[in-house]
């Protein structure tokens with residue numbers, strides 16, 4: 408099979424011809440039809456974070472396709488079913504997090520395209536218990552971005568406990584952000600979209616954002632305060648400065664939801680006095696569970712969300728990464744096989 412491989416941090420990915428992997432006990436072999444390019448894959452390929460993957464590895468955690476074969480102990484009825492392979496490659500299944508619907512916090516988790524090979528290839532093996540069936544009403548091209556960008560932003564809105572008529576500011580209208588705007592509206596919020604690229608703000612406008620802020624030309628804190636402040640600010644741009652702007656745009660009782668992951672030991676300075684007196688919450692949010700993803704698919708199948716995805720061939724992977732880094736992708740890029 409063809410796969411895009413990170414051979415060394417910071418180097419272009421290599422297209423290699425590799426053997427189709429064998430599904431082990433408890434695993435399925437999936438023939439990928441679509442595989443999204445999440446900014447996390449770029450962080451992985453650059454070795455940006457304190458916990459690093461080990462090259463050579465195949466990135467990608469927005470994979471979708473039919474199960475072609477099952478390993479030992481897996482129900483053969485899964486063969487032919489179309490599934491999504493998310494970031495959470497497996498979890499222990501019995502710790503306090505796993506048994507309480509928080510498998511995303513399991514300390515024994517494995518991450519697709521990071522600690523195990525992922526979806527930038529024609530085939531992938533995945534834990535049968537971690538994949539989520541894609542309903543018929545959702546195309547593979549749409550399902551791919553929903554598998555990380557969708558579930559992550561849906562969960563971010565959930566953990567922020569957004570209620571109708573609250574004001575949500577979304578910082579970064581990329582792959583994640585274009586879906587965050589839509590979920591915020593589904594939760595009943597007024598939405599301010601912040602980005603530095605006019606085209607991304609155009610996308611946010613099309614998707615129903617109430618206010619748009621170009622953070623390259625305007626101070627987002629002032630602009631957001633001018634339209635009532637943010638009850639919830641969701642950070643989807645990987646820059647500590649943006650986290651601070653998001654914090655400063657909050658109203659009393661506001662919630663800062665940290666989702667983007669700037670490199671290495673990036674930190675934000677949180678003023679204690681305001682945080683205490685104004686009852687501010689700072690929340691970290693990591694992807695979403697299998698149940699969250701099933702809900703994301705159900706909403707999409709019912710026509711409540713729109714995925715903006717452009718297709719690329721896998722051999723265009725390095726150009727695709729440059730497009731995302733240069734802010735030129737409209738929303739999500741998806742490799743089609």
Ligand code: NAD
Nearest residue numbers: 446447559579580581582583602644645666667668693694
């Ligand atoms: P992306 O590149 O598609 O989107 C980032 C957006 O931020 C772009 O539209 C860009 O123009 C915008 N931006 C850049 N600088 C900005 C600024 N100063 N102010 C406002 N906007 C700015 O990336 P993505 O795939 O949407 O991922 C975003 C981040 O979320 C990455 O760091 C990724 O690793 C992280 N992520 C986290 C989780 C999680 O579970 N916590 C899951 C997926 C991705």
Ligand code: ZN
Nearest residue numbers: 445447555556
């Ligand atoms: Zn992702």
Ligand code: ZN
Nearest residue numbers: 499502505513
């Ligand atoms: Zn666990």
